[in-house]
Amino acid sequence: MNISEIIELGLWPQSKKTTSEKGISELEELGYNLFYIGKNADLYTCPGKDAKVLLVRSDRCSVFDIPLNLEIEGKGVSQTAISNSGAAFAREAGIATAILEEQIDQSLSVAPRCQLMELCKPLEAEIDGEVVQFEFIFRNYLTGSLYEACQNGNDPYGLELSSDLKQWHKFETPIFTPTTKGVKDIPLNTAKVREVFPEIISSLEKLFKDFTQFALDNGIVIVDTKFEAFVNAKGEWILGDEILTPESSRFIASEDFDKGEFISMDKQILRDFGKENNWKEKAKALKAGEKLEVEVPDSIKNTILAGYSRIHTSLSK
Template sequence: MKIGDIVELGLWPESKKTTSQKGISELEELGYNLFYIGKNADLYTCPGDEPKILLVRSDRCSVFDIPLKLEIEGKGILQTAISNSGAKFAKEAGIRTAILSENVDESLSIYPRCQFMELCKPLEAEIDGDVVQFEFIFRNYLTGSLFDACQSGNDPYGLNLPAGLQQWHKFETPIFTPTTKGVKDIPLNSAKVREKFPEIISSMENLFKKFTQFAEDNGIVVVDTKFEIFINSKGEWVLGDEVLTPESSRFIAREDFDKGEFISMDKQILRNFAKENNWKEKAKDLKPGEKLPVDVPDSIKNKVLDGYSTIKSRLSK
């Protein structure tokens, strides 16, 4: 299927610019054609007429939607393995995902970075007069931006949480804090979004609870998780490619959490380093298509890789 066919099906947003660059030669020779270069992964059209694409993860990094001139060798392979494991967990829980079970030829050098994906478009709906795309976020603990909002007396999701809750308060049942998906994620009223998508939210909530328990049994505390929902060519809703991974969730080793050491094992490691080094401020002068040059010590890179490796070994299905 060619990119023109994908566009014709209405499954590729006009806002995402395709590329005419050539991709990895061993894929191009087999009839896979690079058509999109993302922040962390590349997409290829596939030979044949099936509505699917090939996602190839790179070692590129980004934080806060800032494209970085940074690669961490080995991250892409680890992330793909964790994503496949998360997709398997979701499927066993009865949730459709965009990740297909087939694989490319195992003899290809890029095999461990590849996932076949069903062609999908983002879930959209009108909320308060605007058509928006969504990030469905579930939280087990009060921390991060929600804690900051509570400290300031704000209630961005309409949750009416009790006053005076301390950081790292554990909620009896996960709370739902949806946002828009875009350059800036804007909090949405939790009840309104539930009303729009009762079946999807209920399914995601159950999946999050099951995964939280599974992770806890295997030595990892799940702080929160973001789910992105897409619509496939048959009009069915499916879960996107980042399923219960360190790119979409915050994980802490059980042994650290129990000692009150809230050390992230995920993308938060790089986010924290970015905050300390004012990457957001530095990125304001970037021109379209430019990447922010950053100097990241091996100690930080190794922390990221160690975290991903631990997550993979403890959560592999």
Template sequence: MKISDIVELGLWPKSKKTTSQKGISELEELGYNLFYIGKNADLYTCPGEEAKVLLVRTDRCSVFDIPLNLEIEGKGILQTAISNSGAKFAKESGIRTAILSQNVDEKLKIYPRCQLMELCKPLEAEIDGDIVQFELIFRNYLTGSLFEACQNGKDPYGLELSSNLSQWHKFETPIFTPTTKGLKDEPLNSAKVRETFPEIVSSLEKLFKDFTKYAHDNGIVVVDTKFEIFVNSKGEWVLGDEVLTPESSRFISLENFEAGNYISMDKQILRNFAKKNSWKEKAKDLKPGQKLDVEVPASIKDEILNGYSTIKERLSK
């Protein structure tokens, strides 16, 4: 299938720029053709007529949507393994994902970085007169931007949370805090989104609760999780490629959490380093397609890899 076929099916946004660069030779020789270079992963068209693509994770890094001139060796393989495990958990819970059970030949050197994906388009609906795409977020704890909003007397999701709640307050049952998906994620009224997608939200709420328990039993505290929903060629809703992973969730080891050390075992480590070194300010001068040159100590890279390794070991299905 060619990229023109994918666009014609309405399963690839025309606004996303494709590439004419050649990809990894062992894939290109088998009929997989590179067509999109993302911040952290590349996409290939697949031989044959099926509506699917091959996602290949790299060791490239980004933070706050800033592309970085930085690679952390081994990160892509770990992320792929965690993604496959999260997708398996969802599938065993009866929820479809865009990740297909079939894959490329295991003998290929690139195999541990690959996922065959069903071609899908983002879920869209009208909310308050606007057509929007969604990030469906569930939280077990009050922290981050929502804690700050509560402290300032704001109610971005219509949940009527008390301003007296302390940071890291654990909710009796997970709260639902949906946002739009775009250049800037805008909070949406929780009840309105539930009314729009009652079956989707209730299914994901159960998945989140079940996964929270499974993770806790295996030494990981799940702070929150973001689900991105797509629609396949059959009109069915499916989860995307980041299902219950460090890219879509905040994970803290149980031993750290109980000790009051609330450092997430994921890209938060790199985010903290980025804030300390003013990467957001430096990135303002970047030209389109340009990457920010950064230097990251080996100790930070090792901390990130150790976090991903621990998540993989404890949560693998």
């Protein structure tokens, strides 16, 4: 299936710019054709007529939605392995995923960075008179933007949380804080979204609880996670490609968490380094398609890779 057929079926947003560049030669020679270059991964059409694509993760890096000239060798392979594990955990819980169990030829050098994915449409529904797409977010702890909202007396999700709650307060049971999916994620009323998707949210809540306990048993604290739901050609809801991974969740080593060192085992260390070096301000001068030129110490790269490695080793069944 080529990209024009994919667009005609409504399985690819016309707003996303495609490319005519050639991709990795060993894939192109087998009939996989590059059609989209993302910040951290690329997409290829697949030979045949099935509605699926090939996702190929790169070693490229981005933070704050800023594309960087930085590559961390081995990051793409680690992220793919973690993504496969997260998808497998969801499937064992009876939840379908866009990530297919089918694999490309494993003798290809690029195979460890590849996932075959079912093409699907974002899940949509009308909330308060507006049709929106969703991010289903579950939290074990009060931190980040929600903590700031509580401190300021705001109640973006209608949860009526006390302003007296301390940062890193652990909720007795995970709380659900849905947002819209878009350029800017807008908080939605929790009760209203539950009314629209009771079965989906119940399934995801259980998945999050089970994964939280599994991770804790293996030395990792799950702070929160974000699920993105889609609809496949059969009209069934399925999860997307980032399921229980560092791209969708916050992982903290238990020994760090217990010491009050809330350092995420992902690219948070890169975000912090970027803040220290004013990357957001520097990025304002970038032209369309340009990457921010940065210099990052090997110590930071190695810490990021070590975090990914521990997550994969600890949380792969």
